[in-house]
Amino acid sequence: MIVLRRHLGDELRRRRLAQGRTLREVSGSARVSLGYLSEVERGQKEPSSELLGAICGALDVPLSQLLRAVSDDIALAELAAGVVGPLDTPAPDGTPSPDVVAAA
Amino acid sequence: MIVLRRHLGDELRRRRLAQGRTLREVSGSARVSLGYLSEVERGQKEPSSELLGAICGALDVPLSQLLRAVSDDIALAELAAGVVGPLDTPAPDGTPSPDVVAAA
Numbered sequence: 151m152i153v154l155r156r157h158l159g160d161e162l163r164r165r166r167l168a169q170g171r172t173l174r175e176v177s178g179s180a181r182v183s184l185g186y187l188s189e190v191e192r193g194q195k196e197p198s199s200e201l202l203g204a205i206c207g208a209l210d211v212p213l214s215q216l217l218r219a220v221s222d223d224i225a226l227a228e229l230a231a232g233v234v235g236p237l238d239t240p241a242p243d244g245t246p247s248p249d250v251v252a253a254a
Numbered sequence: 255m256i257v258l259r260r261h262l263g264d265e266l267r268r269r270r271l272a273q274g275r276t277l278r279e280v281s282g283s284a285r286v287s288l289g290y291l292s293e294v295e296r297g298q299k300e301p302s303s304e305l306l307g308a309i310c311g312a313l314d315v316p317l318s319q320l321l322r323a324v325s326d327d328i329a330l331a332e333l334a335a336g337v338v339g340p341l342d343t344p345a346p347d348g349t350p351s352p353d354v355v356a357a358a
Binding site: 153155156157202203218222225233 | 317322
């Protein structure tokens with residue numbers, strides 16, 4: 151099963167590391183505990199919407215951009231798992247479109 | 255502040271209503287309580303990743319598609335709130351690019 155918090159945590163960690171910042175710096179800026187941020191990044195804790203907003207603020211990334219990246223990441227995982235993925239218009243009966251089959 | 259669970263709840267409700275289904279039907283199919291699903295749709299409860307997956311399954315919508323729609327919705331809210339929105343490359347100093355200003 152695809153678990154949102156794991157993909158979310160991966161993306162948050164990726165963004166933090168791309169900025170060359172430590173857990174301590176980002177957790178301080180977001181006013182969350184270092185242990186909490188670490189658990190969120192490892193997909194072990196579900197961040198509340200408010201804390202996710204604070205972490206995005208600390209990373210200076212709009213929530214919409216974070217979610218789009220997570221959505222893309224999950225679409226790939228869905229393709230790998232055989233779930234209809236990146237297309238917005240699956241056939242009404244749920245059959246993957248030829249494009250999806252070709253990409254899989 | 256932009257609160258993810260509200261946009262998520264709106265999108266879940268939109269999808270359910272577009273399918274002409276009741277809270278009772280979808281909650282039964284997702285094996286969550288009707289009251290819980292109702293609270294999630296109204297943005298009052300943070301769904302866990304597992305329960306969000308179950309609700310997506312009941313609605314027959316891939317999680318990636320749901321998140322992309324939520325991301326688009328939040329991008330509009332960010333534009334309205336004056337936060338950099340739909341572009342992936344905001345200026346390093348955080349100034350909205352001319353495109354964003356023109357679109358706002």
